[in-house]
Amino acid sequence: MTPVQTLAPSTTIPFFNYRHLFTSEEEELVAIFRDVGRRGAFILQQDLERLERNLASYLDARHVLGVANATDGLIIALRAAGIDSGEVIFSSHTMVATASAIHFAGATPVPVECGPDHLIDPAAVEATINPRTRAILPTQLNGRAADMEALGKIAAKHGLAIIEDAAQALGSRFDGRCAGTFGAAAAISFFPAKLLGCLGDGGCVVTQDDDIYDRLLQLHDHGRRADGEIISWGLNSRLDNLQAAILDYRLDAYPAAIQRRRDLASLYESRLGELEELKLPPAPDADARHYDVYQNYEIEAQRRDALREHLKANGIGTLIPWGGKAVHQWPALGFRQELPFTDALFERLLLLPMNLTLSDSEAHQVCDVIEYFYRG
């Protein structure tokens, strides 16, 4: 075990170390590049097919399709599910990509409040449904799945589709089922800083429905059918085979990576759980219905901005979610909804370092600095 380091001003714990994604396994990655390159296998090749199969089996899903990124994935998922008009309800505490995907699919994004767990509030969803509503698009935020039982009941009662934004939730479960397998279709992101990151942009769409899968195939590859016949309008949104080869290699270590994130969450919980100035995410074993994978460790903090400055002065990087604003708070997007719970929440949200580079001693150091800030 590494000894707990003493606090030195020169110590830096970055919020996320992008270089490490490459340097931590440089030899293996270069070998993959060489292999793929020497085969000339760049677009729609066997490495991508293998990744899609392995992801489907990991998620216990019927179909997985690699796409260029999760934002495209959401657009394609909505279109494949027939959601190209009307309103789609989403939680304003999400990446703007969730809303822009709805917009570019041809529907109107309608933001609602999240609940105390930061995930879409089923009661707010139900209160917002009207005759124009076509679908609910929950974001499985920070590696935690929403209450899919409640959302499923609401969707069934009102005849709505569910499309999941599972960009942050590969492998998270609700009642034993993986995020991404609840609705008509879902998108997962392989952006470098996501749970399973590649060395660039990447994503996939998940579906349990054969007809939707057929439309996804066409939509992501110029409207082409397997025999080359063009049978609809389509986009070009394929996952590069090289990125797929890297992701397939990384998928082997993914269960261990999730366990590491859960261990770090337990460490934060044990060190910070008693501070009444903070509200922490649910601990890994707090609720038997949820299996969380901690894409992020998102806390609510009193005097958030001062805490962030204090952490920064001690060389510790943090992040305020989404550049400080919920989606409905960006004036240029023209939303008129009033979401006071989300507004107040956004004064308190802070993301602590949560990644595979972070050692136990560094996580303890983060806790020491936070404790000192509130307790002196």
Ligand SMILES: *Cc1c(COP(=O)(O)O)cnc(C)c1O
């Ligand atoms: C990262 C992210 C996206 C977009 O993923 P890309 O692959 O970068 O397009 C969408 N929604 C959420 C919640 C995200 O975190």
